[in-house]
Amino acid sequence: MEILPAIDLKDGKCVRLTKGLMESAKIYSDEPAEIAKRFEQMGARWLHLVDLNGAFAGEPKNLKQIEKIRKNTNLKIELGGGIRDEETIKRYIDLGINRVILGSIAAKNPSFVKDMAAKYPVAVGIDAIDGYVAVEGWAETSTMKATDLAKEFAKSGVEAIICTDVSKDGTLSGVNKDFTLSIAKASGVPTIASGGVKDLQDIITLLRTRGIAGVIVGKAFYEGTLDLRKAFELVERR
Template identity: 50%
Template sequence: MILYPAIDLKDGNCVRLLKGDMDKATVFGSDPAAQARQFEAAGCEWLHLVDLNGAFEGRPVNGAAVEAILSATSVPVQLGGGIRDLATIEMWLGKGVARVILGTVAVENPELVREAAALFPGKVAVGLDARNGRVATRGWAEETTQTVTELAGQLEDAGIAAIIYTDIDRDGAMQGPNVAATEALARATTIPVIASGGVSSLADIEALRDAVGIAGVISGRALYDGALDLEAALAALAPAA
């Protein structure tokens, strides 16, 4: 299982939100590139970036911060937030992003997901963000009637590289991830599932590791607060010798 440390970008800063609320942002640093270098130096294999402003505005906003991270590090980066057309997908992949994450557009224009996945094999993931099991879009501001499992089923043959599943009510709340819902989704699809939201301790990492079919885990606030020791988490997820 891969640990993806999260760098959430708002107004050029590294922040964490509480349950997706842009008005409840805690700033953890003003130099996202320096934070990215720290994660790489610690041994992280991937970075998870989110353009929070972009998620709300529907276009890239924190591009300068993303490009600074790409220049400062050599590990692969996955990026979500405000990526809603083929031109933006091509732009970010051209700049060195290893994998783009499509969220809102996966609900509103699933054919674009299929087109992008066909054009860029292995480089397109889908972010399924849920509140009470229902998919939410546009920076989590709008709730749909679709369940996560229903949408995952519709994408089963789309050729996407991964599903990032976020339980919004757990995100940034330090209350533990929704292991049962994440495992249920992983069992329901052949697409690799990455867990996001609520990871608050090494025990949470171990619970996700021991669940069936979960390919990765994203952690943000717990790493910044020190509740989760990065070295211990990486050791817990390392392949057995």
């Protein structure tokens, strides 16, 4: 299982939201590249990076910081937020991003995502509110069940599915293991849990659960409820 520490970018700063609400943004650093470097020093292999402004605008909005993070770390980076067309995908891949995350466009145009997955390293972001897919930076909830969307990407060539229980995100209330497993079962694609991770016990629970490929850690690190270095050591020993 891979632990992917997260950096969410808003107005060039490293922030965390609660339940996806932009007005809930809490700033943790004015230098996101330094946070990325800390993750690398702790033992991370991957960085989960999100352009929050881009997610709402539908186009890249934090390019300067993304470029700086890429230049200042050797981490593999997956990046999401506002990626809606091939031009943006190619721009990020050329910049050195290792994998792009397609979220809102995956719900609206799954055929496009499958086409892109045949040409570029792609992860699908499935974010859900009460089991239904949330889009446009979680500002809208669709009528599609998250598991139905997951089925769309079975044998599609996407590298991973990142599933977020929006009601858990940023709350430190524990990860939704069952939701993650339902997405993994529906898709057959390596599935990464996101939302609600609180402490080392959450990491242990996921490690003991067959079928979960990874977990994204955000607020638990920033608020100090999870010793990230110990979490990496725990995974390494498994």
